Amino acid sequence: MEKLNFLTAGIPTKASDYTNAFDVLDSIGLDGLEVEFVHGVRYSEKTREAILNRGNFLITHHGPYYINLNAKEQDKKEASIKRVLDTIRAAEDLGAYSITYHAAFYLGEDSSTVTKKLIDCHKEIIEIAEKENLKTWIRPETTGKKSQWGTLDEIIELSKNFKKVLPCIDFAHIHAREDGKFNTYNEFCHILEKLGNNLGETALNNFHGHVAGIEYGAKGEKKHLIFEESDFNYKDLLKAMKKFDIKGVLVCESPNIEIDTKILKDYYESL
Secondary structure, three states, X not given: OOOEEEEEEXXXXXXXXXXXXXXXXXXXXXXXXXXXXXXXXXXXHHHHHHHHOOOOOEEEEEOOOOOOOOOOOHHHHHHHHHHHHHHHHHHHHHOOOEEEEOOEEOOOOOHHHHHHHHHHHHHHHHHHHHHOOOOOEEEEEOOOEOOEEOOHHHHHHHHOOOOOEOOEEEHHHHHHHOOOOOOOHHHHHHHHHHHHHHHOHHHXXXXXXXXXXXXXXXXXXXXXXXXXXXXXXXXXXXXXXXXXXXXXXEEEOOOOOHHHHHHHHHHHHHO
């Protein structure tokens, strides 16, 4: 990647579907979007054609929400592995930069136990992906609820085991999960420094992140908000990203999608 690109989470609100989504992004001056496979990895030939004809816009994929690689039931675990693989396959088909997903829940187990299980799951995922010659970046996402596996340290530990796995850093999730911490310039720099120190320049030059306003409580994330209704300090985040010369994609998940994404890009370019 040559620069930091700003993407909307899903099609812009002013677009009817993918056939005009990229025209809307072009009119606003944004760089692409994240395709949201909320309930399953399915898309029509019309959607496929529209995405493939998007020009220079970047896309990423978000895997279905029904993924839990730590499921107790074997059939649910296998279905989760398949959903991750199907997301990777769709990314290869549509030319996505990378995929992300919420990987697992603790379900009463400790962090170390779940991390070991997820390393094994990702070995299986990557083995199949390599057999199918799938090369898309794989990005388990930092999660916002304390019941979910997915702290920054956990995902860094997982990523150390694989060449094609890096964290998707959701800064709003970290802020919510950590009771309102990680919301200052120095704290954002700490996150990026930890990323670089543990996973190298590749992680800073091939970045995939999420950001939004967020409401949170004792158990972590409650829901996404627009920036002006949230305490999330996006300006200091962007200053930290500028300092570290982050290259890749930053996906905005605020409810007003393109408005807050444009706010991010305009502020970043003003620095």
